[in-house]
Amino acid sequence: MFAVVRTGGKQYRVHPGDKIVVEKLEGNAGDKVTLGDVVLAGDGGDLKKTDGLTVAAEIVAQAKGDKVTVFKKRRRHNYRRKKGHRQQHTILKIVAIGDHKAEKKAAPEAEKASPAEASAKGAAPAKQKGKITPEEGAGDIAGKPTESPAPSKEAEANPPAQSVDAPPKPAPSKAEGKKSTGEAKTTRAASTQNAAPAKGGAKKSPKK
Numbered sequence: 001m002f003a004v005v006r007t008g009g010k011q012y013r014v015h016p017g018d019k020i021v022v023e024k025l026e027g028n029a030g031d032k033v034t035l036g037d038v039v040l041a042g043d044g045g046d047l048k049k050t051d052g053l054t055v056a057a058e059i060v061a062q063a064k065g066d067k068v069t070v071f072k073k074r075r076r077h078n079y080r081r082k083k084g085h086r087q088q089h090t091i092l093k094i095v096a097i098g099d100h101k102a103e104k105k106a107a108p109e110a111e112k113a114s115p116a117e118a119s120a121k122g123a124a125p126a127k128q129k130g131k132i133t134p135e136e137g138a139g140d141i142a143g144k145p146t147e148s149p150a151p152s153k154e155a156e157a158n159p160p161a162q163s164v165d166a167p168p169k170p171a172p173s174k175a176e177g178k179k180s181t182g183e184a185k186t187t188r189a190a191s192t193q194n195a196a197p198a199k200g201g202a203k204k205s206p207k208k
Helices: 115-121 134-138 174-193
Strands: 002-007 010-014 019-023 032-035 038-043 055-074 079-097
Touching: 010 019
Parallel strands: none
Antiparallel strands: 002 010, 002 038, 019 079, 032 055, 055 079
16 A cells, blocks of 8 residues: 655655655654645555545654755855755654555564574575685685695605705816816807907098
8 A cells, every 4th residue: 555645845655664754853763753644545556535544654763964055156246155054854664554554574484493493404504694604715616626726746846855965066177177268268269250340449540
């Protein structure tokens, strides 16, 4: 059932259980309010008489609307005025329209039963919001473990460390050292044979 109620110079279409914001009404949170100015009422597509029909509501809270800036100016007169305003509102909860009250939603049986009873019956306990089970946190899909980035072979993962007692490598002899230095000199000489002349070479004498 619905009804169109007039209050504060405005009209609101309401159903039992709805919350509306209207112009300020006297009262505190939790007080009962009766709206008697019912313009229209009906149930589905059928209209009903509004004679003596009232809407019962409850004050949820007294609040204020968004701030509105009021600015006035008169040019060439050095006149400027700036003010702010927040309209006072009342939040109402519609309890009933006439004898028609809001229908209470029946809670599912799984939520009514305690976790101990659910486990005794064999039903899976309901998941709590905001909590992730270890199976879900293990991977993108529950039941599929994530792949390890480390190598599977133990030898690749843990290479054998060099022993401290191993004998040091023998130092190269003098003859081998001379051969290596001689080879280096020949390679350097060969590389410089085809090199371009230096920029700072001897300059040509000027023509007389």
